Amino acid sequence: xxxxxxxxxxxxxxxxxxxxxxxxxxxxxxxxxxxxxxxxxxxxxxxxxxxxxxxxxxxxxxxxxxxxxxx
Numbered sequence: 001x002x003x004x005x006x007x008x009x010x011x012x013x014x015x016x017x018x019x020x021x022x023x024x025x026x027x028x029x030x031x032x033x034x035x036x037x038x039x040x041x042x043x044x045x046x047x048x049x050x051x052x053x054x055x056x057x058x059x060x061x062x063x064x065x066x067x068x069x070x071x
Contacts, residue, residue: 016051
């Protein structure tokens with residue numbers, strides 16, 4: 001995670017959030033079969049999990065950096 005700067009992480013988050021919103025819109029307005037609904041729900045779940053994982057990794061890195069700075 002330390003290979004990415006803050007701007008890169010924010011760009012990832014922005015892109016993922018945009019994809020989440022598009023997927024939600026597809027679920028509400030664009031799904032015409034059960035298969036598409038299941039696909040969209042799986043995609044939404046994966047994107048939300050990815051977003052949370054990015055937040056968790058950044059928090060862990062921040063805690064690691066804080067521990068190293070207090071020495």
